[in-house]
Amino acid sequence: MSVQQLTILGATGSIGLSTLDVVRRHSDRYQVFALSAASQWQKLADLCIEFQPTYAVIADPQYLPMLEQALAAHATQVLTGVDGLQQVAAHKDVDTVMAAIVGAAGLLPTLAAAEAGKKVLLANKEALVMAGHLFMQAVHDNGATLLPIDSEHNAIFQCLPAGYTHAAAAGVSKILLTASGGPFRTLALDAFAGVTPDQACAHPNWRMGRKISVDSASMMNKGLELIEACWLFNLTPAQVDVVIHPQSVIHSMVQYVDGSVLAQLGNPDMRTPIAHALAWPERIASGVAPLDIIATARLDFEAPDLARFPCLRLAFEAAGNGCASTVLNAANEVAVEAFLAGKLGFDRIAVLNEHAMQQLVDTTPSSLDQVLRIDREARRIAHQWLDHGRLRGDL
Ligand code: NAD
Ligand code: MG
Incomplete structure (x- = not known):
């Protein structure tokens, strides 16, 4: 077994730190590049002192001098900017890239890893939502390995047959995408306006970064x-059912034409999918406690309520619909940032997202430049709406 050289994009975040926790247990298999x-x-700097990587990248150049000074006595070389991120994602000595930057900022470095034919461990879902067509093309054209x-998605991957290409060929009739329902699953519709950022970030089952926590609360x-899921598994939105499952023990299911339903279960801890993808097709220990099925006792399921969670409805409308998902992703990033800054009501996130989707109609983006242009335009429209809303006093 040769040692895998690993780049972690977004190492200081929730997924980055969970990845390092798994790596720490398997220093014979993984070396941090x-x-x-x-x-x-x-x-x-603290992580670099522990793991002694060849490179450290601080994306914001204003912090470069501080990082350089902190690592002056160490062999780690320090880079900055998107160029630096792309360089360590595509470096010839790298085998595996954990893509764990949050938001659209992850697209270019994650794409660089795919174009260099790496094993890409994809946490950065926004990259795929923003530019799914181009990203999947890059994976295919360059022989990259994409592991969710x-x-x-990791659960679905585990429940699909090896070598899966599309649903019909594999006898798959439906994907059942489970959702915890987040902290506001049972909240009355008229209480959504008063939700605070701290309430939205207090997820019942998972500890995550603030952006994904707000996204979980709004669904x-x-x-x-x-x-x-549509991009990863070559599906139409009609082939995916969202199922509310408050315990987050089943992580998703695949229904087959013969009536079989395969599920992947486990404690809600991201180290399980991380360890799965790092070692695939082998298995390694992750540090996650074994699931106590007796203590779990019951698993509940219900249908999602699209009236209380309009963001989910918007995503069903955007999926496979030209540039709509690029627009939705960009507007939502602006909306979540404004909500976290106390400048937008929680119930207005969906209103802003829908406004941006209605303003921007375009064909499916066929180049990276087009994707980036649509992303910029959607952010401009979202900021303009926020500015006007402040004037109207109705945010
Ligand atoms: P986080 O906020 O905890 O960490 C984000 C990381 O990205 C940090 O290291 C941060 O420094 C880096 N980053 C942020 N903006 C950047 C920029 N402009 N340029 C370069 N780096 C930047 O987020 P997280 O919860 O770890 O989530 C990361 C990704 O994984 C997200 O796309 C999220 O949707 C996905 N994900 C997270 C979880 C989870 O449990 N946390 C589960 C599933 C998927
Ligand atoms: Mg998830």
Whole structure:
């Protein structure tokens, strides 16, 4: 067994740190080649001192001098900017890239890894929602291996046959994408306007970064995951059912034409899908406690309520619909940032997203430049709506 050289994009985040926790248990299998962060140079420096990577990338250049100084006595070379991220994602010595940057910022480095034919462990769902067609093409054209980290998609991957290409050929009739329902699963519709950022980030089953926590609370996360599933597994939105399952023990299911339903179960801990993808097709210990099925006792299921969670409806409309998912992703990033900054009501996130989708009608983007242009335009429209809303005083 040769040692895998690993780049972790977004090493200081929730997924990045869980990845390093798994790697720490298997130093015979994985060597950290590069670690990256947006601005948290101190946290990145501490990780570099522990893991001694060849490169460290601080995306925001204003923190470069601090990181350089912190690592002056170490062999780790320090890079910055999107160029630096792309360089460590595509470097010839790298085998595996964990794509765990949050949001559209992850697209270019993750794409660089795919274009270099790497084994890409994809947590950064926004990259796929934004540019699914181009990303999947890059994976295909360059012989990259794409392994999903999102727990639902990792579960689906595990429940599909090896060598899967499309649903019909594999006898798959439906994908059942499970959702916890988030912290507001039972909240009355008229209470959504008063939700605070801390309430939205208090997820009942998972500890995650703030952006995905807000997305889980609005169920935009499940919407992004629907679009992600369509790209990863070559599906139409009609082939995916979202099922609310509050315990988050079943991570998703695959229904076959013969009536069989395969599910993947486990404790809600991202180290399971991370360890699965790192070792695939082998298995390694992840540090996750074994599932106690007796203590779990019951598994509940219900249908999602699209009236209380309009972001999920928007995602069903956007999936496979030209540039709509690029627009939805960009508008949602602006909306979540505004909500977290206390500048937008929680119930207005969907209103802003829908506004951007209605403004921007375009054909399926066929080049990276087009995707980036649509992303910029959607953000401009979203910011304009926020500015006007502030004037109207109705945010
Ligand atoms: P996080 O906010 O905890 O971490 C994000 C990481 O990205 C940090 O290291 C940060 O420094 C880096 N980053 C942020 N903006 C950047 C920029 N502009 N340029 C370069 N780097 C930047 O987020 P997270 O919860 O770890 O989520 C990461 C990704 O994984 C997201 O796409 C999320 O949807 C996905 N995901 C997360 C979980 C989870 O349990 N946390 C589960 C499934 C999928
Ligand atoms: Mg998920």
